[in-house]
Amino acid sequence: FDTSILIFLMVSPSLTRSAMPLPRHNPQRRRRVNVMGVLGRSGGPLGILVMSLTLGGLVLLLLIQGSLFWPDGDTSENWIFSNEIKEVKKIEEWEAQRKRFLESFQTNNAKSHEHICNNMPIGTTSKSLWVKYIGSIIRASQHPDDPNFNHENWTKQLLSTMTPSSLHRTFDHTSNPEGMSRILDIVRKRLENPNKFPPLRMAVVGGTFSEGEGCSDSSIVIPEGSIMANPSFCAWPYRLEAFLNSFILGSESKIKWVEITNMSEEGTDTGFMIPLMRNWIYPKHLLPHGPDIIINSYGTYDYETYGEGASNLKQTIYSEMTTFLRAVEASHPCGDVPMVIHIDDANIQLHEGMSKSHRKSFFSIFPKEPFDKAIEVDGNRQFSMAGHLAMMWIVSFGMAEAVLRHCDRGKSNPTPPEKLYNNPLDNCEDPSTGNPSCPFSIFASPQGTVTRVTQFQKYLRPYLTTNVGWEVLSDMSTGWSRKTGLVAMQQGAQMVLEVKNIMKEVRYIHLMTLKSNVDPWKAGKATFRIALLPPGGDGKFIETSFDISGYHETKDDKTKHVTHHFNMELQDQKAEVGSDIKVSVELVEGTNFKILGLMLCS
Numbered sequence: 001f002d003t004s005i006l007i008f009l010m011v012s013p014s015l016t017r018s019a020m021p022l023p024r025h026n027p028q029r030r031r032r033v034n035v036m037g038v039l040g041r042s043g044g045p046l047g048i049l050v051m052s053l054t055l056g057g058l059v060l061l062l063l064i065q066g067s068l069f070w071p072d073g074d075t076s077e078n079w080i081f082s083n084e085i086k087e088v089k090k091i092e093e094w095e096a097q098r099k100r101f102l103e104s105f106q107t108n109n110a111k112s113h114e115h116i117c118n119n120m121p122i123g124t125t126s127k128s129l130w131v132k133y134i135g136s137i138i139r140a141s142q143h144p145d146d147p148n149f150n151h152e153n154w155t156k157q158l159l160s161t162m163t164p165s166s167l168h169r170t171f172d173h174t175s176n177p178e179g180m181s182r183i184l185d186i187v188r189k190r191l192e193n194p195n196k197f198p199p200l201r202m203a204v205v206g207g208t209f210s211e212g213e214g215c216s217d218s219s220i221v222i223p224e225g226s227i228m229a230n231p232s233f234c235a236w237p238y239r240l241e242a243f244l245n246s247f248i249l250g251s252e253s254k255i256k257w258v259e260i261t262n263m264s265e266e267g268t269d270t271g272f273m274i275p276l277m278r279n280w281i282y283p284k285h286l287l288p289h290g291p292d293i294i295i296n297s298y299g300t301y302d303y304e305t306y307g308e309g310a311s312n313l314k315q316t317i318y319s320e321m322t323t324f325l326r327a328v329e330a331s332h333p334c335g336d337v338p339m340v341i342h343i344d345d346a347n348i349q350l351h352e353g354m355s356k357s358h359r360k361s362f363f364s365i366f367p368k369e370p371f372d373k374a375i376e377v378d379g380n381r382q383f384s385m386a387g388h389l390a391m392m393w394i395v396s397f398g399m400a401e402a403v404l405r406h407c408d409r410g411k412s413n414p415t416p417p418e419k420l421y422n423n424p425l426d427n428c429e430d431p432s433t434g435n436p437s438c439p440f441s442i443f444a445s446p447q448g449t450v451t452r453v454t455q456f457q458k459y460l461r462p463y464l465t466t467n468v469g470w471e472v473l474s475d476m477s478t479g480w481s482r483k484t485g486l487v488a489m490q491q492g493a494q495m496v497l498e499v500k501n502i503m504k505e506v507r508y509i510h511l512m513t514l515k516s517n518v519d520p521w522k523a524g525k526a527t528f529r530i531a532l533l534p535p536g537g538d539g540k541f542i543e544t545s546f547d548i549s550g551y552h553e554t555k556d557d558k559t560k561h562v563t564h565h566f567n568m569e570l571q572d573q574k575a576e577v578g579s580d581i582k583v584s585v586e587l588v589e590g591t592n593f594k595i596l597g598l599m600l601c602s
Contacts, residue, residue: 094136098248105192113185117407126401127164134159140247141389143239145227154220154377158386159393161373167397172349172364179339180406186292190257199259203282203291204237205273206343207302209391210264211235211481214383228385231480232446236388236395237262237295243392244399261286263447265481267562270298270320275510275567278327279438279601280431283447288432290338294328295395296321297343314348321350325362331437334428343367343395365398367391439502440581443512443597444484453484460486460497469493469587478521478561478594482514486595488526488587497583497598501535504602506575511566512597515552518560524550524590528583532570535578542573550593563596575600 104119112118130137138156142149189197204210212231216222227233241260248257261283263273273296275281282290303313321342329337340362342350350364367390374390375381429435442459443449450456456472469490476483486495509530516522526548531541552562575581581600587593 091133091135091139094133095250098250102191102249105188113181113188114410115188116184116403117410120404120407124404126397126404127168129400129404130164130167130397136247137393140243140251141239141392142246142251143228143234144242145233151220154218155389158374158377158389161377162370162390162393164397166370166373167394168401169369170366170394171398171401172366176339176363177406177410179337180402181410182336183292183339184403184406187257194255194257199256200293201286201289201291202241202258202260202293202295203286203338204260204262204264204295204297205270205277206264206295206297207268207299208266209299209301209383209387210237210262210297211266212262212264212388213266214381215385215388217378217381217383218385219378220385232262234385234388235262235264236391237264239388239392240395243396261291261447263445264297265445265447265563266302266479267481268298268565269302270296270317270324272512272563272565273298274320274324274327275508275565275599275601276443277324278331279441279510279599280331280436281438281441281443281449281597281599284449289335290332290432292336292338293341294338295341295343296324297391299343299345314346317346318348318350321348332430332432334430335432339363341365341395341398343391345371363398363402365394367394370394435504437504438599438601439504439506440497440499441597441599441601443599444486445481445596448597451484456484456486463497463499464495465498466494466496466584468495470495470585478514478516482561482563482594482596484596485514488524488585488593489591491587491591493587493593495585499581499583499600502575502577502579502581502600505577506579506581506600506602507570508599508601509568509570510597510599510601511548511568511595513548513550513564513566514561514594514596515550515564516561517552520590520592521561521594522551522590524593525588526550526593526595527586527588529585530568531582531584532573532575533580533582534576541582544568544570544573547588550590 101119105115138152138159141155141159143151183200186197186200190199212235215231215234215236216229222228232238237260241256241258244258245253245256249255263276263283265272277294280287280290298317300313300317303316325340328340332338342362342364344350344364344366345368347366347368350362371387371390371394375384375387378384378386381387431437440463441449442456444451444456450459453472453474460472469488470493471487471489472484473487474484475487478485511528513526514521527545528548529543529545531543533539533541546566546568548564548566552560552564583598583600585595
């Protein structure tokens with residue numbers, strides 16, 4: 001292409017001169033004559049012929065070059081279906097490349113924390129990789145419960161709506177060389193010795209969509225009894241884990257280089273997750289170290305339907321996300337702070353107005369443009385299988401872009417090995433060192449501290465001193481994520497919990513309850529009384545109380561039940577080490593009330 005331009009520039013002036021002789025005695029006219037003079041002078045037809053051939057060659061070469069790449073803005077639904085032979089060859093090429101990449105981890109050079117970056121081709125971009133290995137991307141997108149890949153053509157049709165250029169525009173990255181180098185080093189160790197080192201651990205927090213709403217709703221048929229109809233196995237976090245492991249390790253691999261825990265819960269927002277992150281209320285399999293990456297995927301839908309305090313949507317999201325980032329950072333005084341990925345469908349531009357240190361701890365993905373294109377395949381339904389697959393690809397592309405940009409920067413400024421991991425201060429204590437920040441914490445959820453009735457009962461037993469009319473029950477009618485809880489079963493139900501001689505000070509009380517707009521839950525109201533007895537005191541308790549209603553106002557039937565978070569800071573009345581804490585609960589209105597979690601934390 002460049003050569004053709006050069007030939008054209010070299011030939012055109014000579015054609016002009018030979019095709020149209022200029023008068024010797026009229027310099028002004030000589031200056032006015034240009035290449036288009038070939039149209040009206042002797043020799044013009046020859047010049048037109050040669051110039052036409054040259055321009056035709058330029059157009060032909062441009063078309064040839066364009067056929068090798070995915071043109072910007074191309075949304076043709078047929079591009080993937082063309083040239084199946086080329087697609088198969090690219091799959092074979094990726095398989096060979098993937099095999100060489102994995103074999104490289106068995107060499108001595110793999111000991112370097114920069115090994116993954118050192119094995120990246122120079123000049124590689126996420127867009128070029130996406131185009132080059134699109135066949136392998138499609139293959140890795142196959143659901144584990146679709147062994148014959150009956151959804152292949154539908155998957156191709158969906159992916160054809162998402163051009164690399166539109167995916168590239170979703171990414172906003174601020175440099176965090178130490179954090180990204182640490183993430184890649186975790187992956188390197190896992191690939192080098194999977195029996196010794198754990199996989200990269202990711203946690204997804206989000207609401208309705210990320211929990212799996214609509215992920216089985218599709219124009220393509222799902223076989224009866226398939227797990228693809230189960231939100232736990234069709235939500236985009238599950239498909240993201242399957243995709244990433246299949247693409248790098250192959251679909252037959254029995255190990256994982258990345259493990260994703262979906263902590264999403266419909267009817268919640270970022271504010272609900274803040275105390276969980278701050279106090280390490282993670283599922284047991286993420287303890288004691290916690291996740292390496294946290295994806296915050298709460299969308300505008302989760303804030304609009306939650307109903308309370310979201311008059312200015314963007315301001316609310318911005319405020320909660322900045323608090324969320326600080327909570328994640330503050331929760332790791334002794335270890336390495338997880339990297340945060342924010343899926344920002346409201347385009348709040350979180351990095352603007354934040355301090356430089358906070359900007360380094362996360363990057364944002366703006367999914368709206370390619371996401372909206374993709375869901376057209378399934379009739380513009382926001383909550384559909386198409387939406388979940390689209391989000392899987394959007395996040396995958398963003399992660400690839402982050403790694404490639406980091407590696408490109410690192411070639412000239414690599415991260416020193418000593419900066420990969422934090423060296424904690426002497427006598428540093430946090431949950432990663434076996435020192436929980438909450439003397440009492442219970443949260444019933446599929447990804448909470450307890451999931452079953454018997455677990456809930458066992459945890460409460462040592463603290464429960466009085467109980468009249470309260471039972472631990474499992475009830476799916478209030479939603480999968482809220483099925484297990486402590487339920488008041490009669491008017492005036494009462495109970496008392498006592499936590500004695502606490503080993504950690506308590507400054508915050510976090511309470512999770514069910515709110516609803518349907519009977520019998522909406523009529524309930526409970527009074528909570530917190531009494532603190534300081535160590536060595538005169539035996540008098542310092543008391544405070546508050547009421548919580550079970551009613552939730554919403555215009556959407558999908559969120560008729562929500563998980564309500566109540567937070568109280570004790571401030572000057574914090575409970576010192578050695579104090580006793582008594583929590584009394586009484587149902588003062590209605591016949592039913594459901595407690596999902598209670599945490600007394602520092």
